[in-house]
Amino acid sequence: MNNNLNALFEPKAVAIVGASVKELSIGNVIIKNLLHYKYKGPIYPINPKVDEVRGIKAYKSILDVPCEVDLAHIVIPPPFVPMEVENCGKKGVKAIIINTAGFKEMGNDGKALEDDFLARAKKYGIRILGPNCQGIINSDPEINAYCNFTFTFFKPGYISVVAQSGGVGAVIMQAFHDMGIGMRMYVSNGNASDISIPEIIRHYGEDENTRAIVVYVESLDNPKEFLEIGKEVTAKKPILAMTAGRTEKGAQASRSHIGGLAGDISLEHIFRKAGMLPFSNQDDLCNAAKTFASQPIPNGNRVGIITNTGGPSVIAIDELVTGGLEVPPLSDKAKIILKETMFESASINNPLDVVATAGAIQFKSAFDVMMDEVQIDSVYVNFVTPPFVDCESVAREFAMISKAKKKPIVCNYMTDKEKWVGTTNILKEAGIPYFDFAETAAKALAAMVRYNVIRNKDTGKVNVFEDINKDIVNNILDKATRRKQEVLTGEDVYSILEAYKIPAANWGIANNSNEAVSLAEKLGFPVVIKADSEEIIHKSDVGGVAVNIKSSEDVRKVVETMKNKLRNVDLKFFVQKFMPPGRELIISAKKEEGLGHLIMFGMGGIFVEVYKDVVFNLTPVTDTEATEMLDSIKAAPLLNDFRGKKGIDKAKVSEILQRISALVTDFPAIKELDLNPIFAYEDKVCAVDARIIL
């Protein structure tokens, strides 16, 4: 099978199997679009019943086409698709876009048809986009391929889009078009029976003219591939990612329209782990993409503000600061220059208010100064077009400074674009990203700053622990798997922790009250006793837990009582040192199918229950990431010295996070693992309750 997508994105000839003379049919619209977009290659309508479609000679079968065809659309009803794929194979077609719907998403019959055409495609090494999809668009002027039934004819640009939902893809494409900016490539791959979104991302990553990649997904067939390719590509260029279904109702709707698992909360975690920029709305995403497409990435978070109006600069600062930017003061050198060049009423600071009457001379000086200031990484401009200023000459200075691409510039351009056509065109042609609102411009700049942090980030290293004992864990899990045991006993759980050097309160197993007493005496009072049996899942509910037991006599009483009450054949007694309360932490791991585990960290009790103050990361958790997790909860200050209380041993907690990550990575059979609570003290940390589910 060929692994590159060139035939799909750069077809030398396109056939439309199911071309139609009916104006409102997909088999006609695609040909119309190819013609309208001035596709550079030959178009071959395939239809046994007509001689031509839209003035182009039609063929009865793809096998009749006299020349080579590397890309074919198939728009005929599902039952006929496999045979046409076979014919495409015979013809030597390299890629097929199946626009037709009615396969896997319609149940078993559809699934059978899908399997059939996939097998045939595989035989011939054909790659399939779809079925149930829109297709692709490539604006490369050498190609001009509009192999799609959508309606937005974008000009060439630097943004490439891949959307699982054609509806959302079309909205994003149209938004860029309405903004007056171009795109490079577009694809929506529908059912994704073969060509996957990660593959497309890789293709965009390798395309020199794609500067920013936009991704919309609601579910992932192969999250690991998505994560890995995402990491690879974000090192080179930004990926702006969005998902939907974050609310329960939204997730339901998603499941119903794409017919699968969706709205999984972990998609955002995957975006973050991969270094993608997550967005929660299309508007912000499109505005950021527009900026990435034309501006260099800033080297830091310090912004210089130039404004010729007051209020909008207050709004801008609010948004910039909220987005993590700093507004440093100007240097003395800059102030000396500006005192010469600015009007008297100007405010020579950062923000630099050049005042409404400022013309080209004032703006030029402001631009020059901001570009020269070493403590400034990017420039934000509020530009209103006063009727008493020659705005075109201001715009020309703007274009000039932007051309040098020394630092990124964004602009809140406040005007009636229909009246200030000249000024607008100068800004547009210079590729200056301008926006109607201060907030919008500020947020777009903040997204660039976020990407700069990501691309420069040292993600740390995955520690390999040499002191662990995999055999012990292997044996326990093997035994449990063989017996189809889902919830591990306390003995097993704590043995696994011990094998991975994850500290827990001292413990032991007793078979009877005598053993329990001597064990308790060895551990030291007070102790906790738990009934330990495969059959008992909820120990507290059946009276299988007793805490804070202070004497040998009480140990004996507790054990006898449990024994009489529970009577399970495999009943043993888990005896553990009862620890004084420390800072209560939670660490858990949850398996994410096809991906690894999602590790959660937080403080216990009200912190998690009331404030949901927890953070997540996907395995493998590196040393840097583990430390970041500790620092990222809102309650992070409570882990340090706080109100006279000593801080906890954070290095140890970070190590536990990494060891848990190693454990669940080594043993993917572990479905859920909870250490809840962990008690953390100034000098030590230990789990006091733990659970593992397979």
Add this chain to the structure above:
Amino acid sequence: MNNNLNALFEPKAVAIVGASVKELSIGNVIIKNLLHYKYKGPIYPINPKVDEVRGIKAYKSILDVPCEVDLAHIVIPPPFVPMEVENCGKKGVKAIIINTAGFKEMGNDGKALEDDFLARAKKYGIRILGPNCQGIINSDPEINAYCNFTFTFFKPGYISVVAQSGGVGAVIMQAFHDMGIGMRMYVSNGNASDISIPEIIRHYGEDENTRAIVVYVESLDNPKEFLEIGKEVTAKKPILAMTAGRTEKGAQASRSHIGGLAGDISLEHIFRKAGMLPFSNQDDLCNAAKTFASQPIPNGNRVGIITNTGGPSVIAIDELVTGGLEVPPLSDKAKIILKETMFESASINNPLDVVATAGAIQFKSAFDVMMDEVQIDSVYVNFVTPPFVDCESVAREFAMISKAKKKPIVCNYMTDKEKWVGTTNILKEAGIPYFDFAETAAKALAAMVRYNVIRNKDTGKVNVFEDINKDIVNNILDKATRRKQEVLTGEDVYSILEAYKIPAANWGIANNSNEAVSLAEKLGFPVVIKADSEEIIHKSDVGGVAVNIKSSEDVRKVVETMKNKLRNVDLKFFVQKFMPPGRELIISAKKEEGLGHLIMFGMGGIFVEVYKDVVFNLTPVTDTEATEMLDSIKAAPLLNDFRGKKGIDKAKVSEILQRISALVTDFPAIKELDLNPIFAYEDKVCAVDARIIL
């Protein structure tokens, strides 16, 4: 002085004092704008040096104008303004827009000029807009007054805007224009030396053709007036309000450009107390205003969703649910109808997916069903224009149903508007609020639902407490004021609380160790002892606090030690019962100049320090509002029975909030009051530390 603003907003004749023949001058632009907007009255340029401006006869002085003039612009330099105001007075002018800048904002000389023209205006009963302002616009077709130097010529509509910042006002005005919707009136009043924003809001409130009011303010000269008029008007129509300067940097910038107090966090509190809808960005605000301008207010939060594409409906649901809307299931009756009318592939639920191929028949049925469903209050529509559907006929059905105005409708309209001109025009003419993104449409609808809650809300009543003793408080405060005392002693603070029946831990005052011992014995051990002296502000710092004292002997020791160490002449000993820890609460009051007090409520300790989990309300706090405050903190569940711990006496806490509100309202001399902490138990509540600053 005339109290209505008719001469300003509905001028019968406009003079421009300082009219100019220079194209790029304000005195020319205003005349150009009046002509362009087809102002219905006569225009009188005033300029001693020219015979005409833009073809209109000019007069040497306003006194030479042969007819009546009710509105004049003044655009001449500051020193000449007072005399021209005088002339306007002689002429019988009723309102003046002073566009000229350079008054109060430039220091004392400017202030003197401003006082001068204000005195003259007052003498003649003239109302002044400005100085340093843009002016007004009124699109009433009977008037067409464009008394402004801005550049956006909006068509008549139902939104009226008042903006303290002309820059922000212009942006908002242009945004509506770009959206293709009209406005009713516009004003930016600059320095606001006379006509205030609240007056303008009242004027808009009384205007029948204003359906929604948009307000942008950064500071308020008279917050009380703003609050009261706001309350009055929001009962009739929605006020969409925004401020800026929420970040420290933003507030600084605001102070520097408007030259006063700004970015005060309490502006948002005022918006809420007044029943205004606060917005944090201009985009959301404009989109909501657009919807209010054309749609009826929904009667509840239950939305019906119609969609012809999958992905955007997931995004919409996320945003709708986040915005507080519910998506109820369809009735069986509705489903029966839809099974008849929809295509087979349609999804008959809420969201109702009519599928991409749906035409007018399917959409009509969908609309009809949603309008008839009693459990649905509003309708959200995702409408993409598939190239294979007759979209104009769909739009006609849309227009028809919208005309009935039975329930509000918003639409996420996904198309290339340049190509689907016919469809777009039908929707536009029908006044259907459509948006480019699902999120945007959903947020606009959510804003309407929020207003419905506000207009129907019972804000409760302000309790009058008969059991209080104002005289005691009066005496204490009088004495303190006379002695310029800022921090009250413990004795005074607790006497004030007692006078207002605000419960505190039992206490008394001792002059020496003997008295302290017998007091402690009376209160019961353990006790707290605090050094009480006007001179000691930070008691703990000087060793003036001792807690948990368990015996008479220890009381004596503590008092002697403090006495020897502190030696203040007025030194007394505040002895208080040491309470066992209860749920720790904080209530505080902070004076807001010209407005009343801002009351804060929260839980103490980490809740306020780490999570900033506090809520605010402005005095007077009603019974309903007090209860709401308790329920609004994130930690609210902890006030009820929680994890086996009994809930606290919430009614008592609510009463304390109201009593504190009454106290600070009765005695505005109180600048700050803190009860921190209050210990709340199952059956009682008492302050254990309190502070009052004058």
